[in-house]
Each structure stands twice: as C-alpha cells, then as structure tokens.
Amino acid sequence: MSVTTVPGQSGEAARGYSADEGAGQNYLTNGKTIASWLLTQDHKRIAMLYLVSISMFFALGGFAASMIRLELTSPRGQFLTHESYNKMFSTHGIVMVFLFLVPSIPATLGNFLVPLMIGAKDLAFPRLNLLSWYLYMIGGTLILVALISGGIDTGWTFYTPYSSLYSNTNVSLTIVGVFIAGFSSIATGLNFIVTVHKMRAPGLTWFRLPLFIWAMYATSVIIVLGTPVVAITLALVAAERIMGVGIFSPELGGDPILFQHMFWFYSHPAVYIMILPSMGVMSEIIATFSRKRIFGYSFVAFSSIAIAVLGFLVWGHHMFVTSQSMYSSMVFSIISFLVAIPSAIKVFNWSATMYKGSISFTAPMLYGIGFLGLFTIGGLTGLFLAAMAVDVHLTATYFVVAHFHYVMVGGALLGYLGGLHMWWPKMTGRLYPDGWAKLAAGLTFVGFNLTFLPQFILGYLGMPRRYHFYPAEFQSYNILSSAGASVLALGLLIPGIYLLWSLKYGERAGNNPWRAIGLEWMTTSPPPTFNFDEQPVVTWEAYEYTEYTPEEAQLDRETLGIAPEGAREQAERDPRTRGESTTID
Amino acid sequence: MPKNLPLITEQASTLAAQSDALFFTLLALTIIFTALVGCMVGFLGVRYRRGNRVDRSRPAHHSTVLELSWSIGPMFLGLAMFVWAAKLFATMFGPAPKDAMDIFVVGKQWMWHIQHPNGIRENNELHIPVGRPVKLTMISQDVIHDFSVPAFRMKRDVIPGTYSSFWFTATKTGKYHFYCAQYCGTNHSEMDGYVYVMEPTEFQQWLASGGQRIQDTQPLAKTMAAQGQALYEQQGCGNCHDPDGMNRGPSLNGIYGRTVQLRDGRTTIADDIYLRKSILDSSEDIVSTYQQIMPSYKGQLNEEQVLALITYIKSLGAPTAAPPGSFASGATTGSGATTGSGRRTRSGRRGTAAPPTATTAAGGGGTVSTNTGAGAAAASGQTGASR
Numbered sequence: 001m002s003v004t005t006v007p008g009q010s011g012e013a014a015r016g017y018s019a020d021e022g023a024g025q026n027y028l029t030n031g032k033t034i035a036s037w038l039l040t041q042d043h044k045r046i047a048m049l050y051l052v053s054i055s056m057f058f059a060l061g062g063f064a065a066s067m068i069r070l071e072l073t074s075p076r077g078q079f080l081t082h083e084s085y086n087k088m089f090s091t092h093g094i095v096m097v098f099l100f101l102v103p104s105i106p107a108t109l110g111n112f113l114v115p116l117m118i119g120a121k122d123l124a125f126p127r128l129n130l131l132s133w134y135l136y137m138i139g140g141t142l143i144l145v146a147l148i149s150g151g152i153d154t155g156w157t158f159y160t161p162y163s164s165l166y167s168n169t170n171v172s173l174t175i176v177g178v179f180i181a182g183f184s185s186i187a188t189g190l191n192f193i194v195t196v197h198k199m200r201a202p203g204l205t206w207f208r209l210p211l212f213i214w215a216m217y218a219t220s221v222i223i224v225l226g227t228p229v230v231a232i233t234l235a236l237v238a239a240e241r242i243m244g245v246g247i248f249s250p251e252l253g254g255d256p257i258l259f260q261h262m263f264w265f266y267s268h269p270a271v272y273i274m275i276l277p278s279m280g281v282m283s284e285i286i287a288t289f290s291r292k293r294i295f296g297y298s299f300v301a302f303s304s305i306a307i308a309v310l311g312f313l314v315w316g317h318h319m320f321v322t323s324q325s326m327y328s329s330m331v332f333s334i335i336s337f338l339v340a341i342p343s344a345i346k347v348f349n350w351s352a353t354m355y356k357g358s359i360s361f362t363a364p365m366l367y368g369i370g371f372l373g374l375f376t377i378g379g380l381t382g383l384f385l386a387a388m389a390v391d392v393h394l395t396a397t398y399f400v401v402a403h404f405h406y407v408m409v410g411g412a413l414l415g416y417l418g419g420l421h422m423w424w425p426k427m428t429g430r431l432y433p434d435g436w437a438k439l440a441a442g443l444t445f446v447g448f449n450l451t452f453l454p455q456f457i458l459g460y461l462g463m464p465r466r467y468h469f470y471p472a473e474f475q476s477y478n479i480l481s482s483a484g485a486s487v488l489a490l491g492l493l494i495p496g497i498y499l500l501w502s503l504k505y506g507e508r509a510g511n512n513p514w515r516a517i518g519l520e521w522m523t524t525s526p527p528p529t530f531n532f533d534e535q536p537v538v539t540w541e542a543y544e545y546t547e548y549t550p551e552e553a554q555l556d557r558e559t560l561g562i563a564p565e566g567a568r569e570q571a572e573r574d575p576r577t578r579g580e581s582t583t584i585d
Numbered sequence: 586m587p588k589n590l591p592l593i594t595e596q597a598s599t600l601a602a603q604s605d606a607l608f609f610t611l612l613a614l615t616i617i618f619t620a621l622v623g624c625m626v627g628f629l630g631v632r633y634r635r636g637n638r639v640d641r642s643r644p645a646h647h648s649t650v651l652e653l654s655w656s657i658g659p660m661f662l663g664l665a666m667f668v669w670a671a672k673l674f675a676t677m678f679g680p681a682p683k684d685a686m687d688i689f690v691v692g693k694q695w696m697w698h699i700q701h702p703n704g705i706r707e708n709n710e711l712h713i714p715v716g717r718p719v720k721l722t723m724i725s726q727d728v729i730h731d732f733s734v735p736a737f738r739m740k741r742d743v744i745p746g747t748y749s750s751f752w753f754t755a756t757k758t759g760k761y762h763f764y765c766a767q768y769c770g771t772n773h774s775e776m777d778g779y780v781y782v783m784e785p786t787e788f789q790q791w792l793a794s795g796g797q798r799i800q801d802t803q804p805l806a807k808t809m810a811a812q813g814q815a816l817y818e819q820q821g822c823g824n825c826h827d828p829d830g831m832n833r834g835p836s837l838n839g840i841y842g843r844t845v846q847l848r849d850g851r852t853t854i855a856d857d858i859y860l861r862k863s864i865l866d867s868s869e870d871i872v873s874t875y876q877q878i879m880p881s882y883k884g885q886l887n888e889e890q891v892l893a894l895i896t897y898i899k900s901l902g903a904p905t906a907a908p909p910g911s912f913a914s915g916a917t918t919g920s921g922a923t924t925g926s927g928r929r930t931r932s933g934r935r936g937t938a939a940p941p942t943a944t945t946a947a948g949g950g951g952t953v954s955t956n957t958g959a960g961a962a963a964a965s966g967q968t969g970a971s972r
Contacts, residue, residue, distance in 0.1 A: 082771045155768050162728040250746025256729055296647045322742045323749050326678050330671050337663035341656050348655045354629035356644035376622045380615040387670035390608050393738040396766040461594045462735025464766040467774035476589040
C-alpha cells in the first residue's frame with residue numbers, strides 16, 4: 001500500500017469542514033448541529049438522512065399493508081368502505097414503490113458505500129447528492145399531503161382513463177410528488193455513474209470492482225434512462241386531467257393503451273432498479289461469509305448489465321390481454337424468457353461460491369440465503385407470466401401479486417435488510433445483537449412464505465387482485481395469508497428495535513468485524529468525514545480471500561495435512577483479512 | 586385437501602386443459618429448480634460451514650463450461666416453454682372459428698351489459714350453449730375493464746374506444762363466476778357475474794323465451810340487426826350510403842370484412858373496429874374517391890347503438906372471400922329456433938331475419954324496400970328495446 005497525500009484542502013474548506021476540525025472525528029461526530037446534518041454534503045450523512053426518511057415511509061407503507069390484510073380476513077371486508085380499501089392499496093403501492101423500494105438500496109447503502117468501496121472521498125457531485133435528498137423529501141411530502149387530504153384510489157399504476165378523467169381523488173398532487181421524487185433518483189443515478197467512472201482509487205480497475213458497484217452502476221444507467229419517461233408520462237396524465245388535453249382518453253381522442261406502453265417502459269425496468277442493487281448486496285454477502293472469491297466474477301458482473309439492457313425490452317409483457325397485437329406480444333414474451341438467463345447465472349454463481357468456502361451463518365448471511373430461495377421462486381414464477389397463454393389466466397390475479405412480492409420483498413427487501421445488517425457496524429460503529437438478528441431473519445422468511453404462498457394458489461383459482469369483496473370460497477387462503485403477514489410484520493419490527501438499541505448500547509464493532517476484504521473495511525468504523533486518512537491504492541483482485549483463516553489453516557495442517565505451507569503466515573500478514581478489535585468469527 | 590383449501594379449479598373450456606398443462610409443467614420446473622438451488626445451498630452450507638474439517642484445497646473461481654451449461658440449458662428450456670405458450674396463445678387470441686356465435690359485451694362502471702344478436706340483453710349474466718364456440722366482442726363505455734372467466738382460463742381487457750374480443754368453447758354445463766379483472770374504481774370488486782353454460786336445446790329454449798330473466802318485464806326484444814336497421818333509417822344514413830342514393834358515400838352492401846382502399850393510399854379491412862371508427866370519427870380513414878363530408882356521430886350514439894349499426898351493416902351481405910358474417914348466422918339461428926320450437930312468433934324477429942335473405946337473393950337493389958318495411962316495424966319497438 002502506498003500513501004498519497006489528500007489534495008484539495010481549499011475544496012474541503014468550501015464544503016464547511018476544515019481538515020483540522022475533522023481530525024480525529026468520525027462522520028457522525030463531525031458536526032453536531034441540526035444544520036450540520038441538513039446542509040451536509042457528506043455522502044455518509046446523506047445516506048443516514050435517507051435511511052431515516054425511507055424507514056418512515058416504509059412504516060407508512062407497512063401500515064397500509066396491515067390494513068389490507070386485516071380487511072381481507074373476511075370476504076365482505078371488516079371495517080373499511082370500498083373507497084378506503086382502494087385508497088389503502090394505492091397508498092401501499094405508491095409509497096412502497098416510489099418512496100421505499102426505488103430509493104432503498106441506492107440512496108442509503110449505495111450513497112454510503114459507493115465512495116468507500118472505490119476509495120474515493122465522496123461522490124462526484126456532493127451538492128447534487130444533497131439536492132437529491134431534498135427532492136425526495138419534497139416529493140414524499142407532497143405525496144403524504146395528497147394521502148392525508150383525501151387520498152388517491154388509482155393504484156400505483158395510474159391506469160388511464162381512470163386516473164385522468166374518472167377518479168375524483170388527489171391524483172394530480174400525487175403525480176407531482178412522484179414526478180419530483182423521480183428527479184431525486186435521477187440525481188443519485190447520475191452521481192453514481194460519474195463517480196464510478198472518474199473516482200476509482202489507483203489500481204481499482206473495472207474488473208477489480210466489488211460486484212455491488214457493478215450492480216449500482218447498472219441500476220444507475222436504468223434510472224437515468226428510464227425515470228424521465230415515467231416523469232413525462234405522469235405529466236401527460238396531469239395535463240389531461242387538469243387541462244383536458246386529449247392524450248390517453250378516447251373521449252378526448254387519446255389512446256388509453258399508449259399510457260400503459262409509456263408507464264411500463266419505465267416501470268418494468270424499475271423492477272430491476274429495485275432488484276439489481278439487492279443482487280449486488282448478495283454478491284458481497286455470499287463472498288464475505290463464504291470467505292471466498294465470487295464464482296464467475298465476470299459472468300455475475302455482465303449479467304447485471306444484461307439485465308439492465310434486456311429489462312428495457314420487455315415492458316409489453318404487462319399487456320398481453322390488452323389490445324396489443326399478438327405478434328408484439330410474442331416478441332415481448334421471448335425477450336422476457338431471455339431475462340431468465342442472466343438471473344439464473346447469478347443464482348447458480350452465488351450457490352457455487354459456497355463450494356469449498358468457509359461459511360459462517362451470521363445474520364446477513366441468513367438474509368442472503370433467504371434472498372436466494374425467495375428470489376429463485378420469484379424469478380421462476382415470472383416465467384408463468386412470460387408464457388402468454390398462461391398469463392392470460394394468471395394476469396391481474398393474486399398470482400401476479402404473489403410473484404412480484406417474491407421479487408420485491410423476498411428479493412429487494414431481504415437484500416436491503418441483509419445489506420443493512422452487513423454494513424451497520426461500518427455505518428454506526430456498533431454491533432447489533434446477533435441472536436435477535438437471526439431470529440428476525442428467520443421470522444421474516446417464514447412469515448413471508450406464509451403470507452405469499454397462499455396468494456399463488458388464490459391467483460390460480462382466479463381471485464382478481466385489488467378486490468375488496470371476494471367470493472367466500474377464497475377466505476381460508478386469505479386468512480392464512482393474513483396470519484403470515486402478522487409474522488412477517490413481527491420479523492420486520494424487531495430489527496427496528498435492536499438496531500436503534502445498538503446505537504447506544506451495541507458493542508463497539510471495530511473496523512472490520514467480518515474480516516472482510518473491500519476498501520470500506522480498511523477505514524475506521526464509523527469512517528472519518530473524508531473516508532480514508534490516506535489514498536488507498538489497490539493491488540489485489542476483488543474478493544481475493546485467502547482460502548483459509550489463520551485458525552483454519554493451522555487446524556487443517558495439524559489434522560488433515562492439506563494446507564499449503566505458509567498459508568497461515570500469509571493470512572496473518574494480509575492487511576485485508578487482519579481483523580481489528582472485536583470479531584465475530 | 587380439506588374442502589375450504591381447494592388446490593385446483595374447474596376446467597370448463599376447450600382451452601382450459603391446454604392452459605393447465607402448460608401451467609403445471611411450469612410449476613414442475615419451478616419446484617425442480619427451487620429444490621435444486623435449495624439442496625445445493627443446504628448441502629454446501631452444511632459441508633463447508635466454518636470449522637468443519639473438509640478439503641478446501643484448490644477451490645475453483647470460474648468455469649466456462651459450467652457458466653455456459655447453466656446459461657444455455659435454461660435458455661433452451663425457456664425457448665421450449667415460449668414456443669408452447671406462443672402456439673396456444675395464437676389459438677386463444679387468434680381468429681375465432683367460423684361457426685362461432687357472436688355475443689357483445691359492454692362494460693361500464695360497474696356492470697356488464699351483455700347482448701345477444703337476437704336482441705336478448707342480460708346484465709351481469711351470460712347464457713351460452715355448451716360445445717359451441719362463442720366469440721365475445723367487447724367495449725367499455727368508460728374506463729378499462731377486463732372480462733375474466735377463470736374456469737375458461739380466459740380474460741381480456743375491455744377498452745374504451747376500441748373493440749377487443751376473445752373466443753372460447755365451453756365444455757361443461759354449469760354456472761361459472763366471471764369477474765372484472767382490471768381495476769376500474771370504487772365498486773370494482775362487485776363488478777362480477779356468472780356464465781351459465783346450458784345444453785344446446787335448453788339454450789334454444791332460453792333464447793326463444795327471450796331470456797328468462799327479462800321475459801315478463803320487458804317487451805320482446807328485436808334482433809340487433811333490426812335495431813341497427815331502425816337506427817340506420819332514423820339517422821338517415823341511407824341518404825348517402827344506399828346504393829341507389831346520391832352516391833356521396835360508399836355503399837355498405839357487402840362492405841363488412843372487405844378490404845377497402847383509403848384516400849391516402851393505404852388499405853384496411855372493414856372490420857368492427859374500422860366501422861366503429863368510421864361512424865364516430867368519420868374524418869379519418871376515408872374510402873378513396875369519396876370526400877370528407879360525413880359528420881361525426883360521437884356523442885349521438887351510445888356503444889350499444891353502434892354495435893347494433895355494425896351488426897346491421899354486417900347483415901347487408903358479405904364479401905365472397907369471407908363466409909357469411911357470424912352475425913347473420915347468429916340471427917338466423919335465433920329466428921330458426923323460434924319457428925322450430927313453435928313458440929310465440931314475433932314480427933320483430935321475423936323482420937330481422939329478412940334483410941340478409943333479401944340481400945343475398947335480390948342483391949343491393951332490393952335492400953331499400955326491405956329496409957323500409959323492417960325499419961318501420963323496428964321503430965315502433967325502439968324505445969322498449971333500447972332500454
């Protein structure tokens with residue numbers, strides 16, 4: 001490792017921190033006023049701002065989900081009117097998609113980790129980064145105002161002409177909120193693309209990048225290309241709604257299916273905006289806790305890009321039963337089948353990474369394994385919907401609901417929670433109680449399956465989605481699903497408690513509790529404002545775990561006689577595997 | 586499995602079993618692959634758990650053979666599934682069989698109007714015979730709906746501004762739930778109904794009795810073609826479109842299903858969608874050699890009236906290339922049944938059977954007089970029928 005001096009003192013002064021002020025401080029203690037948080041340009045603090053705000057929106061979306069599940073325990077509803085029920089599922093969808101899932105990993109873990117993982121002091125555009133949080137908050141607040149002052153009942157898909165001419169709820173205000181929140185994604189995506197291109201540490205070539213960075217890069221490309229389309233689309237809905245410009249409504253000379261094309265042109269890639277970052281987290285988790293180089297690095301890296309590209313070409317599979325031509329449907333169907341290939345590559349490579357690894361079942365690893373199982377089911381059930389003839393029966397039923405929750409919750413959310421558990425010690429400098437974390441991971445997994453497996457059956461039996469009242473023969477499965485949802489809710493509530501608890505009472509984590517390789521583990525926990533005291537220079541490949549921990553090398557040499565000579569010494573010399581202070585091996 | 590946790594649902598159409606075969610194949614693949622990943626992760630996790638003494642020497646980091654096999658393997662499997670699904674889909678959404686019976690569906694917040702060619706109307710109920718292909722032609726009056734019959738494994742969006750259609754052949758008599766599957770606002774979850782699949786003879790009786798539900802409360806319905814004819818007269822369409830008229834517009838005799846040359850050089854097939862557009866948005870897609878002089882009837886005709894007009898146009902003879910419109914055949918069946926079963930005869934119904942016959946026999950010239958006769962009969966019942 002060589003040392004380079006940190007240039008640009010004047011730049012730092014301009015950003016409000018003098019080098020002296022920051023000395024000996026970590027990013028959390030460097031500035032204690034509220035203004036020092038609200039005006040910060042430190043990517044780690046912005047990540048924390050995001051973490052707090054998206055957690056609040058997640059709680060709101062979760063509340064709406066609880067109401068839905070409670071209501072559906074009876075075929076004629078419990079306490080909500082049709083209007084309130086419709087508003088409830090719309091709230092759940094809009095808040096979870098636009099204010100939680102899309103920003104979740106990129107804006108929190110991505111913001112925090114991208115500069116750390118590539119050995120940079122910050123993102124390329126710190127002010128833009130802060131602006132993105134404000135845009136998110138403005139958008140989120142507007143949506144919140146719309147929800148409180150009467151709500152919206154269009155579902156998160158805003159299908160026209162219902163949304164543009166028929167719904168008499170707060171559609172326009174919500175659309176403005178989503179529109180503005182979209183720009184916060186664009187700002188973040190742009191920032192990541194430039195940062196990854198221009199600010200990698202010396203020696204950190206593209207194929208030495210952690211796979212999380214590849215995933216964030218692919219995600220950013222989708223965000224930058226796709227989000228403007230949904231912004232325009234929603235603006236057009238507002239134009240039709242407010243000014244009567246005929247675009248989507250046939251009464252005004254428009255085409256309602258045009259909306260679906262434009263909406264899904266963004267919203268299908270948006271699924272990959274949600275799942276790709278989680279796939280990146282998965283690669284980190286599996287490699288770290290198997291203590292092994294990821295199997296087929298370049299295949300995993302390029303499969304992210306392949307998913308990003310193919311993801312833009314499959315939107316029509318949401319529209320097989322509309323007036324879309326049969327031949328268009330066939331093209332969209334075959335490309336949708338092709339998306340299975342990069343997804344399969346990832347799943348198989350993660351599994352193969354465990355071969356000859358040294359696997360520890362920490363809480364993040366349990367979330368990771370949960371992800372693997374649920375994402376596999378989520379991905380495979382997607383094939384049912386890509387297969388047009390079967391999609392005709394299953395689309396717009398609970399089968400679709402179950403499928404995308406397996407991908408969005410089983411995939412995206414578990415990846416987010418796994419990542420949060422993996423990097424929490426780095427972000428806060430504290431350890432959380434491992435036992436509770438494992439319990440939460442287990443409850444989440446069990447509760448999730450109990451909630452959504454019955455919904456696959458409901459869908460096959462024909463129960464349409466977005467139904468407040470439903471035929472009585474579907475009640476048993478709905479009750480099972482609601483029971484599962486309460487277990488799931490518990491599994492999601494517990495981490496909220498122990499993570500907060502750990503902030504004050506958690507054991508000190510030390511710099512590298514997992515003895516992981518990766519630049520983020522080479523700085524202190526929590527990191528200093530400018531991340532590294534000296535410019536790191538990378539001379540090793542990604543995930544270059546020595547196959548043995550020192551203890552294991554010793555053990556193997558004594559008992560099996562298979563460890564190569566000097567493995568233990570090599571492992572102990574290696575700064576990347578040398579844990580400091582507390583370790584959880 | 587206990588009765589309240591059913592795992593399978595009834596297959597009541599010819600396509601249901603085929604759709605299920607693909608469904609359960611995909612289900613088997615899903616279970617196999619999930620089990621494969623589960624076993625792999627379980628086995629590796631246990632065997633290579635930290636502290637377990639196993640051989641970890643010479644671990645592999647990549648293998649092109651493995652990568653290719655687990656990308657190309659699933660690819661071929663996926664392509665096989667695609668071909669299977671595509672073939673079945675082409676049957677489902679492809680053209681309906683020639684002998685399909687036409688039924689019209691108009692969706693609106695939050696109910697289904699269903700109209701049989703012989704004039705019978707139903708709300709949230711659909712009566713059909715078993716074993717005969719049925720083609721639904723659907724349109725929405727407001728937002729997008731979706732007509733979904735799980736027991737037939739079929740659904741299709743019902744869209745405002747354009748027709749969509751699908752067909753099926755019921756294979757089992759019984760009562761099957763249908764739903765609106767596209768979210769359409771407040772009472773979306775109550776926009777459902779039942780398909781009654783009946784034995785053919787029973788169905789003929791039902792048709793002949795004017796539909797049991799509305800028999801007592803409403804005047805006997807005229808066929809849709811007769812309703813269309815009445816409208817044609819009432820709106821004065823014939824002033825321009827009758828063959829012996831002023832030739833300001835093209836003759837409508839035999840136009841249905843024919844390829845027409847448009848003014849801008851394109852050609853199009855004069856199908857339901859084209860005819861609807863020509864009536865409501867007449868400024869576009871004008872037949873070559875004619876000027877744009879026809880006013881738009883948007884807002885003056887509702888969807889049911891447009892359907893009746895199209896049915897009437899369809900009954901005005903058909904081009905030789907296509908078989909006689911399924912419409913005409915539907916109407917004929919209806920009236921044939923009336924006569925055959927010896928039930929009450931109705932002037933309206935008999936009148937409607939006439940136009941196609943007259944057209945076929947006498948050609949364009951005879952149509953006018955027939956129109957007038959049937960039109961007068963139709964006009965008298967107009968108010969009652971359009972209710």
